[in-house]
Amino acid sequence: MPPLKQRIDAERKPGMFLLTGSASLLALPQIADALVGRVGIVTLHPFSQGELEGRRENWLAQAFEGKLPMRTDLGVDDLWARVLRGGYPQATAQPTLA
Numbered sequence: 001m002p003p004l005k006q007r008i009d010a011e012r013k014p015g016m017f018l019l020t021g022s023a024s025l026l027a028l029p030q031i032a033d034a035l036v037g038r039v040g041i042v043t044l045h046p047f048s049q050g051e052l053e054g055r056r057e058n059w060l061a062q063a064f065e066g067k068l069p070m071r072t073d074l075g076v077d078d079l080w081a082r083v084l085r086g087g088y089p090q091a092t093a094q095p096t097l098a
Helices: 002-010 029-035 049-053 059-064 076-085 089-093
Strands: none
Touching: 002 029
């Protein structure tokens, strides 16, 4: 990370770099020290079922109103396929589970 630290220190512009991955960089002391004050971390959550289907949903408001709709149009096989595929963008873009 030293080259990245040097580049950021030389030219401070928010958004110059986008680092992605599932590792916690701040758990590694040398990297954490190099990135203090230079990094922002965003946790991405998987898509909701409504997002995957391209429909707007407001389930939290519906839950407080006691009106959570139950889906009945999915068969057991389709439901399991969704559970096994997950909701992260790369996984949902795959045509099959294989």
